[in-house]
Amino acid sequence: MFRDITLGQYYPGNSPMHRADPRVKIILTFILMTTIMIAKSYTAFLMIAGLILATVIFCRIPFGYTVKGLKPIMPVVVFAALVNIFTTEGTLLYKFRFIHITYEGLDTAAKMSLRIVTLIAGTSIMLLTTTPLSLTDGIERLLYPLSRIGLPVHEFAMMMNIALRFIPTLLEETDKVMKAQTSRGVDFETGGIIERGKSFIPVLVPLFVSALRRADELAVAMEARCYRGGKGRTRMRQLKLSKADLQITFFLAAFEFVLLYVQYFKMPV
Amino acid sequence: MTQIEQSIVQKTGIDGGKMSVTVKNLSYVYMKGTAFEKKALDDVSLNIETGEFVGIIGHTGSGKSTLVQHFNGLLKPTAGSVFINGEELKGNRAKELKRKVGIVFQYPEHQLFEETVYKDIAFGLVKRGESKDVIDEKVKKTAKALGLSEELLEKSPFELSGGQKRRAAMAGILVLQPEILVLDEPAAGLDPKGRDEIFGLISGLHKNLKMTVVLVSHSMEDIAKYVDSVIVMNRGRIEMSGPTRSIFSKTDRLEEMGLAVPQITYLLKRLKERIPDINDSIISVSEARKELEKYLRKADG
Numbered sequence: 369m370f371r372d373i374t375l376g377q378y379y380p381g382n383s384p385m386h387r388a389d390p391r392v393k394i395i396l397t398f399i400l401m402t403t404i405m406i407a408k409s410y411t412a413f414l415m416i417a418g419l420i421l422a423t424v425i426f427c428r429i430p431f432g433y434t435v436k437g438l439k440p441i442m443p444v445v446v447f448a449a450l451v452n453i454f455t456t457e458g459t460l461l462y463k464f465r466f467i468h469i470t471y472e473g474l475d476t477a478a479k480m481s482l483r484i485v486t487l488i489a490g491t492s493i494m495l496l497t498t499t500p501l502s503l504t505d506g507i508e509r510l511l512y513p514l515s516r517i518g519l520p521v522h523e524f525a526m527m528m529n530i531a532l533r534f535i536p537t538l539l540e541e542t543d544k545v546m547k548a549q550t551s552r553g554v555d556f557e558t559g560g561i562i563e564r565g566k567s568f569i570p571v572l573v574p575l576f577v578s579a580l581r582r583a584d585e586l587a588v589a590m591e592a593r594c595y596r597g598g599k600g601r602t603r604m605r606q607l608k609l610s611k612a613d614l615q616i617t618f619f620l621a622a623f624e625f626v627l628l629y630v631q632y633f634k635m636p637v
Numbered sequence: 638m639t640q641i642e643q644s645i646v647q648k649t650g651i652d653g654g655k656m657s658v659t660v661k662n663l664s665y666v667y668m669k670g671t672a673f674e675k676k677a678l679d680d681v682s683l684n685i686e687t688g689e690f691v692g693i694i695g696h697t698g699s700g701k702s703t704l705v706q707h708f709n710g711l712l713k714p715t716a717g718s719v720f721i722n723g724e725e726l727k728g729n730r731a732k733e734l735k736r737k738v739g740i741v742f743q744y745p746e747h748q749l750f751e752e753t754v755y756k757d758i759a760f761g762l763v764k765r766g767e768s769k770d771v772i773d774e775k776v777k778k779t780a781k782a783l784g785l786s787e788e789l790l791e792k793s794p795f796e797l798s799g800g801q802k803r804r805a806a807m808a809g810i811l812v813l814q815p816e817i818l819v820l821d822e823p824a825a826g827l828d829p830k831g832r833d834e835i836f837g838l839i840s841g842l843h844k845n846l847k848m849t850v851v852l853v854s855h856s857m858e859d860i861a862k863y864v865d866s867v868i869v870m871n872r873g874r875i876e877m878s879g880p881t882r883s884i885f886s887k888t889d890r891l892e893e894m895g896l897a898v899p900q901i902t903y904l905l906k907r908l909k910e911r912i913p914d915i916n917d918s919i920i921s922v923s924e925a926r927k928e929l930e931k932y933l934r935k936a937d938g
Binding site: 544545547548549550551552553554555569570573574577578 | 706709739740747760813
């Protein structure tokens with residue numbers, strides 16, 4: 369039932385994107401995100417969408433897999449678009465009592481939708497090509513300078529790591545408990561909101577009980593292996609830059625260059 | 638009949654009924670259309686007769702659990718069909734048919750959630766909309782039959798001991814009076830006493846109530862001791878099936894699949910290498926004892 373969630377789930381492969389250093393991928397993703405945030409013209413969005421599409425094909429991630437990851441944010445996109453359509457002032461296109469739609473409203477709504485969709489699709493490429501483990505590794509290394517001013521960077525990364533590690537376990541557990549309760553006559557698929565909400569109590573209680581038990585066991589297991597936080601801890605897997613990092617950096621740099629050229633010097637759409 | 642068994646017959650009124658499970662050309666694929674696609678069942682067909690006690694054995698990941706989850710519609714076949722009592726498990730009749738199959742999952746105590754044991758056992762009946770009196774009667778009788786005392790019923794299920802929790806969780810299924818009972822490793826993690834109690838109960842349900850029982854287990858000893866016939870699963874297919882004794886005579890094929898025969902069978906086979914006139918088609922300790930006594934008497938006389 370729950371095994372089909374894809375947002376941020378690793379999809380195995382062997383492209384340069386898969387092999388690249390997580391630090392590089394995180395930085396490049398941030399650059400891409402900034403580009404999306406400051407993009408103003410439809411040409412720019414078209415190019416960004418093209419880049420994302422090309423990367424998806426290049427990484428050999430099935431297209432449907434990426435699209436499925438976008439589904440959960442669709443309500444947000446629709447909401448943002450509607451708010452923009454009805455609240456932006458400008459040249460009137462259509463008016464009916466208190467509803468007025470303006471040219472500017474439609475324009476901002478379209479751009480806002482494009483922005484959210486490309487933003488999510490862009491970041492999900494990183495999540496789809498990076499194992500959760502190396503992702504938190506990368507985050508930890510990138511945030512390391514902050515530990516100088518007393519922020520618990522390692523502990524933060526470890527917490528994220530553990531949380532990510534247990535998502536599949538919890539999903540599996542949820543699936544199991546749901547099946548067991550279904551066998552006892554719980555119906556998760558029909559009924560009103562309240563009815564359905566109620567039917568999750570028999571799932572949530574066992575789930576919490578087992579999550580707490582797991583947490584306890586994990587803590588004991590970590591202590592038994594002498595885990596005592598980040599101080600003086602060495603790492604088994606050292607992050608190293610490789611050819612793949614150079615390739616994807618060069619790729620994005622070339623893209624940014626072309627985008628800047630088109631936007632600011634050639635076609636002021 | 639032991640006392641517990643008798644009280645189940647008398648007090649719960651569970652009656653065997655006429656029932657069978659038929660599976661035709663069943664295939665099931667997990668996460669179809671992704672990189673994680675995995676064929677868990679591949680063209681499986683089988684027949685479980687009314688009142689039979691069937692064991693399903695197989696290596697981890699051989700598709701045993703996937704198979705039994707089709708019996709009450711928890712999983713929908715990718716291809717093929719499942720019949721309960723001759724009727725296909727789909728459409729309008731599905732809801733009715735599902736109720737005839739009770740599945741006790743591995744570590745069933747992990748599904749306990751109510752404030753009291755009583756409420757937890759009653760949960761399924763409440764969901765079915767039974768009247769308060771009927772619920773009260775059935776819960777008390779099932780609890781008694783499973784050896785759960787009245788004062789335990791008012792406790793929180795999380796205060797019980799391991800064996801008690803397991804029995805409370807099983808009561809939650811048995812109170813629904815299924816005609817076919819599927820058990821996935823019912824004795825996993827229990828001490829020998831708890832193990833005997835659980836199996837005593839199950840074979841009581843089978844023998845005295847003619848309930849159809851399907852036992853999924855890794856323990857060849859338990860399979861040899863309790864079931865009439867065995868289905869051997871390997872890589873999503875049924876590798877062989879037949880009467881328990883004939884399955885356990887195929888030591889080599891079972892070992893190829895990462896399975897084994899009961900320890901006592903190995904012992905008798907080794908003995909036969911030295912003493913040719915011993916019968917080595919033996920699968921339980923009590924049989925072995927009889928056979929050895931027979932041999933010793935002959936040797937003496």
